[in-house]
Amino acid sequence: MENKEIARILYETADLMEIAGEDGFRIRSYRNGASAVEGYPERVDAILKDPSRRVTDIPGIGKGLAFALGEVVARGSCERRDELLQKYPASVLDFLKIQGLGPKSIAMLLEHYRICTIDELERLCLEQKLRALPRMGAKLEEKVLRSIAQYRKSAGRFLLSFADRTAQELAAYLAEGGGVESVTPAGSLRRGKETVGDLDLLVTGLGAAVALERFVTHPKAADILGRGENKASVRFGHEGLQVDVRALPAESHGAALQYFTGSKEHNVALRNRAVRMGFKLSEYGLFRISDESKVAGETEEGVYEALGLRWIPPELRENQGEIEAAAEGALPRLVELSDIRGDVHMHTTETDGRASLEEMAHAARAQGYEYVAITDHSKVMAMMNGLDETRVIAFARRVREINSGLTPLGDGEDLGIRVFSGLECDILKDGTLDIAWDALAELDWVIGSVHSHMNMEAAEMTDRLLRALECPHLRILGHPTGRLLLHRDPFPFDFERVAAEAVKRGVWFEINASPERLDLNSTLARTAKAMGGKFVISTDAHHPKHLANMRYGVAMARRAWLGPEDILNTRTADGFAAAIRRQIPIEGCS
DNA sequence: GCCGTTTTCGGCCCGACTGTTTTCAGTCG
Structure with missing residues (x-):
């Protein structure tokens, strides 16, 4: 069993425990453990089988979770999860995806109405029965109905990254059968669309028929929707992504791919x-x-x-x-992954990242980058231990020392990569930034991002963003529309007005490469380019492995017709440093 | 449930907003 699957079962158990009202710290431990397993470089099932190894050596896994892990690997569940599933059907886990409903409300709904499906939840809202319960009212019913609509809209669609991983996994598996020349993903995955409905894999080679047979007998082929001589369709894995595999003769491969x-x-x-x-x-x-x-x-x-x-x-x-x-021979030269020379949005253990500055820098160097910008959260993100002014200034100083070689790092060698001191500074409700301007002035690189109050009216949100742009230290708007794919719509605002002001002030746009965001989307990025906008593509990594998400951001940029000249982090370290130096005189700096 | 260790149990988990109340529980990031 793969680590990811083990982690999923632990996360699910934690969700059920939350609905059951169990101790918050214990739930947290399950989530921590799940996250530790998910990010662990070795296969946990292999460690469990090896008598010379102990899973408790994994940080976050103690005696209790070690036992649970053994059960999960052996039989796909653990005792606690079994108990909880006696009480609540697994379908109630979907309720947690509905905005406005948390574990407490869900527990109350289950107790009073014994509902188990989203359809039943919807009926309760339509019949105005939520308001009969304490602390629930008409507004909540409306919110839940809106969120159910969003939930349905995203059902049956999958993130680009998920389809991509599945395609890679299947391509390797199909090739193992022999006689396969190529396995090529087509469809919206190949076009780099941010979400995909199904996956098309084209197989060529003499062994293509064997590959089809291997495909329908794959252990994760949950449901065979059809199988013929040249094509097979399967619902894959517990997520249920539909995958079509087509066997093609070599002479029509190009036409079929097209x-x-x-x-x-x-x-x-x-x-x-x-x-x-x-x-x-x-x-x-x-x-x-x-x-x-x-x-x-x-x-x-x-x-x-x-x-x-x-x-x-x-x-x-x-x-x-x-x-x-x-x-007309006028296609643009599109940006490519190999054009990217630095990743300029990432988090560390100073806030909600999983790795230190040094680890992130090493990982970025392993990606072949010349530079990184470390951009932790600002203080309003209290739960994530966001940086206040004092820590911002100390951090900027530390980075200056690192770059000048004054502070040899832990392992004695220098980082081998240039580090820019940055901050992902929250844009507060009124459009002011979360950190005082004089502290921001110490940094190389300030990203302004909206993380709260996303349900404002469009006009209000436009004003908020315009006000944020007034800060002369702001270099970039981070994930500018705030969308979370399949989960939350972009917040409404007058994009063209904000974009025009950003261009005027030399503030750039992020194309956030995190697979859950991919924000800006390609349409808005193309609009912004037409208005003279410039961009960076950055991963918002919270873990070294997230740095590999850069390619999804590049795909989004390509879909927006952007070339390397539009993307600031295709420049050399010196070129980037020159570009981010402030050019606008400070007026009325607070 | 994990961790660290003062080796046996206490700390971990903040702050703002929302909607529903009339003082705050629940949600969210």
């Missing part, structure tokens, strides 16, 4: 173009209508070329001008 990559709109436009040119385009190839002879199909490049087009990067295939640009 066809199954989409988007639908792009393909419709492309087929129309083909017809105008006397061709017919399908997943089997490009054919001349007059004599049905095949013109192209082996490669995607060949298909596009025969249609008088440059090859179009999948991220652009949305029928938003890419076909015209390809015809």
Whole structure:
């Protein structure tokens, strides 16, 4: 059993314990343990099997959780979880995803109404029965109904990162069967869309039929939706992502890849173009209508070329001008992962990160970066131990010493990477920043982010952001729309007005590469670019492994037609340092 | 439930807001 799966079961147990009203510290220990297992570099099931090893050596795992881990690995559950599932059906865990309902309210609902599904919860709200319970009223009913709508909207969709991991796992598995030349993900995953509905994998090679057979017998193939000679469909894993695997002859691989990559709109436009040119385009190839002879199909490049087009990067295939640009040879040179030279938004154990500055810097160096900016939270994030002015100033000083080599770090060697002192400073409700300007002035790099009061009216939120932009130390708007994919919509504001002001003041936009955010999205980023905006792509990493999420941010930037010249952290360390130096005179600095 | 250790149990877990009340429990980040 993989660590992630073990962790999921522990998290679920913690959620159930919370509904059951158990001790908060114990629940916290379960979550800590889950998180420790999830991030542990070795497989926990292997450690459990090895008599010379102890799982209690993993920080956060003590005697109690060690026993639970043994049970989970052996039989997929543990005693405490079993007990709780006697009391509450697993479906109530979905209630925790509804905004406005916490464990206490859910426990009360279960006690009074014995509901187990979201549908039943919705009915209670519509029948105005929530308000019969203490401390619940009409506003809560409305909020819950809104949140149920959001929940339904996101059902059946999956994060890009999740689809990507599944695709990689399956590609490796299918290749093991032998005789497989290539396994290529198509569809919205290949286009780098932030969420995907299902996963399309194209398999070529003599062993493709064997691969299909291996696919439907995969241990995580939960439900076989169909299987034929050339295609099989499966609902995969407990998450239920639908995966289609198609076996293709090599001669039509390019046409099939093109066809199954989409988007639908792009393909419709492309087929129309083909017809105008006397061709017919399908997943089997490009054919001349007059004599049905095949013109192209082996490669995607060949298909596009025969249609008088440059090859179009999948991220652009949305029928938003890419076909015209390809015809004119005017496709942009898109930013690539290898263009990125530094990651400039990350957290450490000073606040809610899981690793120290040194560990994050080493991990960033391992990514091949020239520089990092460490950007912990500011003080309003009290639960995360956010930095106040004193700590901000001390941190800035420490980074200056690190960079000048005055402070040899723990292991004696220097970091081998340039560090910028940064802060992810909260933009408070009134638009002021959480940290005094003179303390911000000590830092190299200030990100302004909204983390609270996201339900303001659009006009109010616009004012709030405009006010934040007045701070001369602010260099960048972090995750500018606040969305959490499949979970929370962007907060409303007048983007163009804020973007115009940001451009005027030389404040940039973050493309936050965290798979849950991917914020700005490609549409807004493209708008901002048209207005003269500049960007950074950064991961908001809370753990060294999150640094690898950069590619999702790059995908978003590519979907927005951005090139390396639009992205500030494609510059060298010196170039970046020069770019972030303040250019606007300080007026009325507090 | 974990951790650290004063080796046997106490500390861990903040602060603001919301909606419902009429003084605060519950949610959220």
